Amino acid sequence: MSESIEIEVAGSAPTPPVSVEIDVSHAPAEAEPTPAQPNKRRSRKRASAEVPVQPNPEPEPSPAPPPPPHPASAWSTQPSEDLFEVELEVRNRAAQAEAPSSSSLGDIAAGLLSLVGENMRRMTEEQVGKVNEMLGGTDLRDYLDPDFWKGIGMVLQYQVQEQVDFIKRRARGEYTIDPYGLDPDIIEIVRPFVSFMYHTWWRVQAQGLENVPAQGRALLVANHSGVLPWDGAMIASAVASEHPLQVGRVVRSLHLHWFTTLPFIAPALAATGQVPGLPENAVRLLENDELVCVFPEGIKGVGKLYKDRYKLARFGRGGFIQVALRTGAPIVPVAVVGAEEIYPMLHNAESIAKMLGFPYFPITPFFPWLGLLGTIPLPTRWNITFCPPISTEEYGPRAADDPLTVLSLAERVRDTIQETINTRLAERTSIF
């Protein structure tokens, strides 16, 4: 690297905003389990399933009267959810059955149904339609009917084929990435995990999402905490899944460019749509009217000690404000509460960090004592508040070169986040 380049970088990169996270928000919206066309052919068999369950089920249930409108016909709009209901029912019936062979058969049937349901959560609309078609004439509650096994067999075969095709397609290199390295296939693979962390592990409560514009550029500025940067993934997840207009907006988080020098982490970050935190990148993304998330505290925030929790560190030198002023992007302050406690960092072992080349090395009650188990974050309850946007347009792009404007705006954003955090902390009764 030449001298001139280094000088340029040092001069123009006052705050590399720091974050690393798994972001699931870029996947195409149609990958969600989406409504398929209503399945009418199932009605006859469904009616037969409505026959009250007998302690000793008949191998051939008698033909039933015309079907009454059934609320559970949500099957076609929420295929996987409905499949789980059916699975439960099959399991109950199998448990009530007297013949042992019949009960074990029922268990197998229930297991297969749950497998199909699990897989259907990940399918695209087109694939769900195909599965619906295959299961068309089959009553999923009647596992003693040979049609049931035929239908399930066909669906399983189809699913295996899909997986094999997917792997073959990857092996042939037939997939597309964007010039930043974002790979929609990888995001699809990560999505269920991040969704689990969001909904089940941390039970994230998102507020003020209406402050995130449904279109056009905006700069999300958040507090950074929690040793490992999970907060970015959760912010992205909140915007992608809970925005009131359901626009499924992609949040591009900026991470410390140091991460791009790490093996395995660098390609993973790129594939999930993360971008190194250089001002050029932020300006380019905002000029393309994207939603960009920065963490101006950087390493100082994410490597905070437990005793300093919820005290915002210095907001760099206001580089993120300069970016917003240059592009006229509104700033949305974001306050994350709950992430500070996921890894209570008692001590920063700087000598080990220096030896390993890490920015910090956390000592928590569980790490490094429990090894990999110590990296499991505590299941705290989170709250993410999106504050009203601060407009930067009235200052004009020239203001980016005025240190007073930049620093006072940075202070204003920091105060907003700190106040919001304090309010949320006062409202909170328990960290779990």
Add this chain to the structure above:
Amino acid sequence: MRRVLINGVGGVLGARVARRLCEDADVTVIGLSRYEPLAPLGRAEWLVAQLNGLQLVELLEAEQIDTVIQIDFAGTEAPVSSREAAIQQNVIGTMDLLGACLRAGVQQVVVRSHSWVYGASPLNPMMIDERRPVARSGLRGFLRDLAEVEIFMGEFAEQHPDMRVASLRMAPLVGGWSSLIDYFSQPWPRMLIGFDPVIQLLSINDAVEALAHFALNPCSGPYNLAADDAVCISQAIRLCGQLPSPTIESMIVRSKRDVSRDQPQYWPVDVNFMRHTCVVDTHRAKHEMGWAPQYGAADSIIATRQNGQAPPDREASEAALRAFLNRKR
């Protein structure tokens, strides 16, 4: 009436640019090559010689050339046998040519360059535009020659503002010979374990179009050229029909002793390009020059894998036959 000289017309790219320019009846094309051209040049006339600066001036003046295309670079059409000769040809050859153009009053010079002259670094922005300076270290071989040429051209253009000097920084070409695609196509090409940067490519068809377009229209300064889509290195290898084998760095970099050309080709450029990205922004070429790539990176690799053969398309073959039989006698 334009009179264009192509230096380096002997290779595949040069021949195709010559034929492309000959389609325009207003353009006279003169070719200069170090060896007998490998492919037909259309109605272009050519000369096989290695000229020094003064001889170049004589040629340019006698033929009243107004535009020069410089694509005579060692390492672009075949593997380099001697580093010293390659530097002589690439760096000194281009300096000679630019000096001769100045002396002979040529209006415009278009030089082929490479999009990787910015170097690969973690500090690179995701999309590099032309304002970013060329890397002065961290490059080797052909790329280093080109970076030197670029630096010289920048200074030259500053001192002689009345002459238009443009450099086309093209992503690695797909089609024809290319050290990169060669590397990807060998069995088990090695990759750096844990890294898989994005790379850009450019179809040779788009490169031909760009050279002709930029030569015939006024332009100056650097222009980035690349296909609109990008691929990961592992993806490019898979598209070439191979599987990548992740290895550690010392197994990829060719050691100093091991320069025998019989060995399988190692990674042809600096190993940093296996670790970090060097993705360029083609906005300037598109908006100032109206150039746009017609072929995608992934599609061009797949097309090359079939050995450049035309796809078995009956209608296209029939049309080609009709066009050939009805050609002007």
